[in-house]
Amino acid sequence: xxxxxxxxxxxxxxxxxxxxxxxRKLALRWHPDKVSDEGVREESELKFKEISAAYEVxxxxxxxxxxxxxxxxxxxxxxxxxxxxQFNDDAFMNFFHNFNMDSEMPGDAGAAGAAGAxxxxxxxxxxxxxxxxxxxYNGKSFKFRSSRKIVCDRCxxxxxxxxxxxxVAPPIVTCKKCGGRGYKQRIRSIxxxxxxxxxxxxxxxxxxxxxxxxxxxxKSKCKKxxxxxxxxxxxxxxxxxxxxxxxxxxxxxxxxxxEALGKSEAGDLVFVVKEGTECPEGVDLQRCGFDMITxxxxxLAEAITGFNKILTRTLDGxxxxxxxxxxxxxxxxxxIKIKNEGWPSNENxxxxxxxxxxxxxxxxxxxxxxxxGDLLQVKNILPxxxxxxxxxxxxxxxxxxxxxHIIRELxxxxxxxxxxxxxxxxxxDFTSSQCSQQ
Numbered sequence: 001x002x003x004x005x006x007x008x009x010x011x012x013x014x015x016x017x018x019x020x021x022x023x024r025k026l027a028l029r030w031h032p033d034k035v036s037d038e039g040v041r042e043e044s045e046l047k048f049k050e051i052s053a054a055y056e057v058x059x060x061x062x063x064x065x066x067x068x069x070x071x072x073x074x075x076x077x078x079x080x081x082x083x084x085x086q087f088n089d090d091a092f093m094n095f096f097h098n099f100n101m102d103s104e105m106p107g108d109a110g111a112a113g114a115a116g117a118x119x120x121x122x123x124x125x126x127x128x129x130x131x132x133x134x135x136x137y138n139g140k141s142f143k144f145r146s147s148r149k150i151v152c153d154r155c156x157x158x159x160x161x162x163x164x165x166x167x168v169a170p171p172i173v174t175c176k177k178c179g180g181r182g183y184k185q186r187i188r189s190i191x192x193x194x195x196x197x198x199x200x201x202x203x204x205x206x207x208x209x210x211x212x213x214x215x216x217x218x219k220s221k222c223k224k225x226x227x228x229x230x231x232x233x234x235x236x237x238x239x240x241x242x243x244x245x246x247x248x249x250x251x252x253x254x255x256x257x258x259e260a261l262g263k264s265e266a267g268d269l270v271f272v273v274k275e276g277t278e279c280p281e282g283v284d285l286q287r288c289g290f291d292m293i294t295x296x297x298x299x300l301a302e303a304i305t306g307f308n309k310i311l312t313r314t315l316d317g318x319x320x321x322x323x324x325x326x327x328x329x330x331x332x333x334x335x336i337k338i339k340n341e342g343w344p345s346n347e348n349x350x351x352x353x354x355x356x357x358x359x360x361x362x363x364x365x366x367x368x369x370x371x372x373g374d375l376l377q378v379k380n381i382l383p384x385x386x387x388x389x390x391x392x393x394x395x396x397x398x399x400x401x402x403x404x405h406i407i408r409e410l411x412x413x414x415x416x417x418x419x420x421x422x423x424x425x426x427x428x429d430f431t432s433s434q435c436s437q438q
Contacts, residue, residue: 004067007054012068016059016169021156023055028264033120122260122267129251129271131241133287136275137315137344139243143236146269149258150233152225157261159227160215170212175205182209229261239271244346247275282313290343290353296322296336297360303330304382311357314341322357330359 005012008022030047057063131140151157160168174180183199201207214227221227239251250270257267279285286293294312302309306328311320320341324330335356342353369375 004054004058007050008058014058015166016061017167019055019058020169021167023051023059026051027055031120120263121255121265122258122263124267124270125257126270126272128274129239129241130274130276131245132276132280133278134280134283134315135241136245136273137243139241139245141238141240143238145234146237146256147232147234148256148266149230149260150266151259151261152222152229152231154224155222155229157229158212159222159225159229161220161222170214172210173213174210175202175208177204178202178209180209182207230259237269241273242346243349244344245273245275246343246346247273249273249346280313280315283315284312285315285355287343290345292342292353292355293358294355295358295360297362298330299362300364303359303361320355330361332361334359 003012005014008014008019008026010018010022014022027048030044030051032041032045032048057067152159155162156167158167158170160170162168175182178184181202182205183201185197186200187195187197189195202209205211215221222229225231237253237256239253241251242249245251250272253269253271255266256269259266277287284294296309296311298307298309302324306324306326308321308323311322313319320338322336322338330336335358338355338357340352341355345351345353
């Protein structure tokens with residue numbers, strides 16, 4: 001039969017710190033959550049239970065002495081189902097749980113304890129990243145100096161000073177918060193006049209009832225971390241903002257968050273894009289999803305005869321020029337759509353939204369003409385109305401209205417009942433092949 005020392009791949013005279021180090025190494029290698037291949041997952045689970053069972057015995061001085069004296073017997077737990085009931089897979093994370101036991105975390109102890117026992121990594125850190133509209137459109141890379149907490153490599157997080165160059169095994173103390181039971185009792189009301197008690201796992205010791213003590217004298221503290229177990233690391237990191245990023249997008253730097261005592265790996269550093277809405281100078285664009293809006297004011301003459309005008313500067317520095325050929329009439333209420341000039345997709349580099357141009361037609365002021373001949377000339381050039389209302393003038397029963405007002409909006413009661421004319425024209429698609437983009 002394989003001995004517990006062979007399971008942990010250590011000698012029978014191994015120290016407690018060597019036992020802990022061996023367990024940590026093997027547990028990380030064989031933990032089922034680290035195995036993606038379902039074919040070998042069952043083997044990994046069995047191996048992990050053997051490793052955990054061996055450490056449960058050898059990691060306790062009293063039980064180890066009993067095992068060394070009497071060999072494999074029931075009090076040493078073995079690898080049977082009885083052991084699995086009292087020390088299940090959560091023991092892996094219980095061993096690596098946060099050793100900083102100075103204060104109890106607020107909130108629901110049961111939920112927090114379960115989360116701490118199951119998490120393999122420290123919490124992710126989210127940082128808001130303000131990005132200008134131009135940088136979101138074009139993409140950008142930059143470097144910054146990161147400062148974070150990492151596990152002290154001198155004491156390996158224990159906080160204890162080395163002795164003769166060797167790590168010191170922290171003494172194991174009974175948890176005072178739960179009295180060594182590993183749980184606390186909580187009274188919960190379930191109905192008026194009725195209450196029930198429930199056992200909540202102690203977050204202070206992760207349900208183990210004991211934990212490694214922290215050094216309490218300056219002489220026993222690690223010189224590098226001063227007994228904390230963590231030190232500060234500073235380094236330069238690079239961040240790439242993808243082209244087409246939008247508000248709320250997340251840029252993840254894996255394992256660059258603070259390390260934590262008792263966690264096998266660091267969480268992620270996550271930048272959350274906070275997109276700016278202010279355009280650079282010379283750019284008149286408003287983003288609506290993947291499409292963009294711009295405005296263009298033209299005269300009545302340009303609306304009738306066509307035009308060739310600068311529309312706007314784009315966010316990547318180009319200048320868009322819009323040319324409407326002679327003969328194409330722009331009518332009030334019509335819009336122009338420019339395809340594939342909108343916001344880029346951050347999933348497909350060749351896909352863009354569209355730009356919608358809102359046209360504002362400037363009509364001339366009242367009494368704009370200098371002579372009546374000017375009016376007649378314009379009237380003779382422009383086509384007359386093709387619509388006839390079917391009425392003829394009655395010289396004896398015709399009244400010329402004089403109390404008139406030109407307004408810009410209709411009352412709501414009228415707007416709801418206005419029906420479009422049957423021959424009302426719609427906007428047309430056209431291609432301006434002579435439009436240049438510089």
